[in-house]
Amino acid sequence: MIPERRTLGDGIYLNLLPCDKFKTNYLSVDFLCPMRERDAASSALLPFVLSRGTAKYPDMTELTRAFDRLYGTRVSPHVFKTGDTQCFGFSCYPLREEYAGGTDVTGQALALLAETISAPYTENGLLSASYTESEKRVMTDRIQAQINDKASYSVLRCREILAEGEAYAIPESGRAEEVAALTPRLLTDRLAEARESLRIEIYAVGHFDKEALTEKAAAAFCFPGRRTPEPLLLSPSPLRKEVTRVTESQPVRQGKLCLGFKTGASISSRDLPAHALFTEVLGGSPVSKLFLNVREKQSLCYYCSTLGDVGKGILMIASGIEVSDRERAEQAILEQLAQCREGKISEEELQAAKKSLLNSSRSLYDSAGALKSWYLKNGISDDAEDPLALAERAASASVSDVMEAANRLSLDTVYFLEGTDRSEEGEDAYV
Amino acid sequence: MSETVKSSLLREEYRYLRHPSGLEIYVFPKELSVTYAIVATRFGSLDNRFRVGAETDFTKVPDGVAHFLEHKMFENADGEDTFVKFSRTGADANAYTDFRTTAYLFSCTENFSKSLPILLHSVFEPHFTAENVKKEQGIIAQEIKMGEDDPDNVLIYDMLRCLYFESSLRTDIAGTVESIAQITPEILYRCHGAFYNPGNMILCVCGQVDPEEVFAAVDALPPLPAPVPVESYYPPEPSRVCSPRSKRKMQVAKPLFCVGVKDTDISPDPIRRMKKRAAFRILSSLGFGRASDFYRELYSDGLISPSFGSWTQHNAAFSFFSLSGDSSDPEKVFSLIRKQAERLATEPIAAEDFERCRRSHYADFVKSFDSTEEIANLLINDFALDGGRIFDYAEVLRTLTPEEVGGIASSLFRPEAFALSVIEPI
Known part of the structure; x- marks a missing residue:
């Protein structure tokens, strides 16, 4: 549609x-x-x-x-x-x-x-x-x-x-x-x-x-003096030589770790299916590598998931963790990315990610607002693709496509919001 | 025998069956892409003192146990997580716990027949071990801390602690880091045995599905325990608030406030509760919504922002009316809200305003039928679990009068029923 x-x-x-x-x-x-x-x-x-x-x-x-x-x-x-x-x-x-x-x-x-x-x-x-x-x-x-x-x-x-x-x-x-x-x-x-x-x-x-x-x-919508709008351009976020590390603190109990990655290029329509499949395998669902390993196996966080902007070639991994677990969590997250880069993805993980992508794209058709957002975002570049058609292309991608997508990303930014509230519960300033 | 329930106004219908096991089943056919299935038990954070069958004494369990149990129900004796099982069928599964219920659900766009048994097996077949309980304590501790850092969440519980003396509405649904540390596999098994009894549960499926197939999937389950009544102890609450004010400091940009109005006048009749629920919503838009004079005056004076809104609850277990937002002067907003409430309680409601708000609320209700997820959750939470039928609501809305709403306002807005919670910037 x-x-x-x-x-x-x-x-x-x-x-x-x-x-x-x-x-x-x-x-x-x-x-x-x-x-x-x-x-x-x-x-x-x-x-x-x-x-x-x-x-x-x-x-x-x-x-x-x-x-x-x-x-x-x-x-x-x-x-x-x-x-x-x-x-x-x-x-x-x-x-x-x-x-x-x-x-x-x-x-x-x-x-x-x-x-x-x-x-x-x-x-x-x-x-x-x-x-x-x-x-x-x-x-x-x-x-x-x-x-x-x-x-x-x-x-x-x-x-x-x-x-x-x-x-x-x-x-x-x-x-x-x-x-x-x-x-x-x-x-x-x-x-x-x-x-x-x-x-x-x-x-x-x-x-x-x-x-x-x-x-x-x-x-x-007929406006006098109407002129041709300027074109909407898109340039990818350029790669930098070193990883930028920024830590800020706030008096909160939980730390927030956010890792930012870049590809240095817009993800083209051709590469989009593999990229979508890769992010799904990594952090898109409760059977993704991040959820199963960083949350379920290591109990490091309540949430750990991926989000990004394909046009900018940007991917972020966000999580909420115990402040003292910062290094362990970063290592654990990077380890899961490394698995994708090395192609350590089981057939079951791959199939689950494909099914999940297909399911979410079909689900989009039940929400008029979500459907509009999809087409508006995709339509800016004038090559609107049906969400299901994209998911179907992703469903035919292979482990080596996923590896390739994972290897396109390099770590750019590590942001940590350090929680400095060490008070025990019940110590509220309650009046 | 199953029964077909229809609404000509909404052009919808569903099938209802009380299964021989005691499980109530609702199947709501809907021509949308997503099929949504949810199974819920009447076990929420309020149910921490209960007795089963002929027991005379109430058992006390740690706060947060319903939510903890929810996290553990997707683990199975075969060592394979329920999420993994669902990932093979392509269904998207989840679960949630609130004050009165725990619910397990999935949405899918294919393989419904394979997914439904996974859901049903996972809720009726618990598997708890000391090891998997310990692991979950770490994850839930992070979830609790995340909630403690969330000012909106903190604000709501501060408001509830102002309203209530003893009710477990005072405590976070997830419990506390200390309370969940006391949870053991034995406690979880005891709770599961008490509340995850088919007689205490509801299944609702909405989407492109054949009702007979759903009934057959329940028939095919291994024998379920016979229905046994379970009774929770909810401490009685006086109609006055516990404390009229609370204040604390957090890392927020501007003061946040929540005004709570406590209500203990709850009818045993589900239709009357439905009516009051509708009246609460109409009162909130009529008196405090964006189209009200009250809203315009406070907005123009910079006292409220678009974040100003209401959250109302009225069910068999508890009832309150609340308004929250951000403001540089919460005390002033509080006094203006009280003044407006007094007006609603004493002055007649204009027929034209009433009609506009009713129409708008009716449109919201109709819009819920555009999503299988919304239909199923609305049907379960607002109707099946509280008694009453979803289609009756349209009729309740149609017959509601400005006088009835005015009457509800005058019994609700009593001076001793108000409380104000504020979070100030550090």
Whole structure:
């Protein structure tokens, strides 16, 4: 199942994934742009300011109620990055009309979504100063609150160190000081740029009249002065001569160890299946090498798993461990990687990994949101591949393909978040 | 004889069978890619004092034993982990423990017939040894420490410790490093014998599956123990909170707060509990949701952020209403929440607002039927385990009135039922 891609304008695409199995449809609008220091914060803040009000529904209460009346269609603003591309926009799950007393919730939700972009609430031609200030504060708090979740914080830090100096190191929401410098003028200009010259990807998944929806979308996403968007490029994270080791400490009980690896090249479509199979064998499931050995056999951690960005040629292994086990854990993890590099992979492990990949790719078809994310990420390079087709290619890879994939990676960064809280339980500052 | 239960409103149906072994079986056919199977027992972290059959005394077991048992159930006498068995069929298996239940599950897109027996065998055939218990103590200790470093998790338990005097809701589901150190294979066998009895369990399968095949898989199991009633002791709780405040410091960027409202008014009638559950959710969106005046005012004043939200629970064993988020001034938010709650308790609810919230909650409920995982978990946790049928909920929602919700608000929001927990930055 590949989305049917329709061009609505210069760099404006409507991607249709018709299917009949859901009771709710899925709609999303994403603006895509190169990850850049100067734009990151304004792009990230934009959808949040836009969801505060439109010309017709000028505050969050009015706007939320308007969506609520569409059978609780909740619109979530979002921002994320994939490779060197920043994506920001909105998504929602409108109820199908059969369950909504015959109301065309999807068409109306699309119109309201478009309205938040084309007819936002403004004061003297600018986006509201008070909404901007209030969303800046929320965004700054959110950036600062990343420290609250130690597992994701350690991955974030490892990624920053791994890609130091590259666009990839820029946080998806920009940096707190850049957010602080935003003004209603800057945001209004960014909105104009977004409408005029950023690539726009609209996704619709579910049951709808394709032609009627296309017509609605074409009318709603028609921006005067539209220009061809600049291409979205992707450069792999370059290899470095030495391993960078960074240890930071926080008064927490558990240490977080995150190892970052690079291939020095983007993983090509041809090599992708073997790479996917390798990461699955290494850390993708409860029968992966990391889970079975580092967790189950050696009891070193509760979690130990792989994550990465294939476009950047990056793989990370994250785990939560006893602070005193740091070296043992690093050795144990590297030992499992060495096994993959040497091809010490049993037939059973290989088959399990293949089955697991096939299962997760087939499962993707049950989630409209996950499916859209897959195609959006893959579609940036204009070679969208069906998730199942990729898993099927992986299922025909061999141990030597996996070895080759494992050998492409070299250790780049070792990040350790050292927990320094040695207090016993019950010693809480409880009042 | 199995029974077919239908909903014309949702255009869904399922089959129900109480198997001769006592196991309750729900099969929910669904044309989605993933088939999801879950078997749950009424054994959660609250069940740490229990008696079986004719026993007169309650046995006390260490905190965290239900969760510990969950970790050990995927080990088998043949030395092969259940995960490994599932890896051959391509199913993705997992398990979880909460306050009232332990559940084992898998999702698959092929080989369902081979996977179901693996799940069933693994829950009914325990294998505990001193050695494998000791090994698990290390892994779970890391899981507990991870929880202790997670401010959101700490905040919830702080709130629960404020609300409750003696209930085990005060203790982390996983127990403590000290309590799990006391767990032995004997204790695990005793708990398994008491709670993993088919009469105390529910199986639910959702996906492209033939109900008869599921019933036959249960028939094919080796003889299961005869149903024996097991009774847990839950200490009685007064309706007032144990402590109105808690505060601690952690490595967080901004103060986190959680307001808990304790409720001990629990009906023995599952339909009435369902109604109250719906009312809690409607009250939270009506009074405190993004579309409320309350939300806009506090958001505009910088007192709350999008992280502000509610978590409500209402079941046969316990009930509370909670609101949490981050704020530079938790005390002020607390006083405004109390004021808003008082308003909900005393002023009539506008029909238009009520209708908007009901519609939105109905859409959430309908949306749950888009995922086999959600259907199975909702069916088990909110309905089968608590009594009542999943499709009745649509009817409960349809017939709920603003007056009923107002009545629930006035009995819920009593001054002595509120507590505030705060985590401040170090």
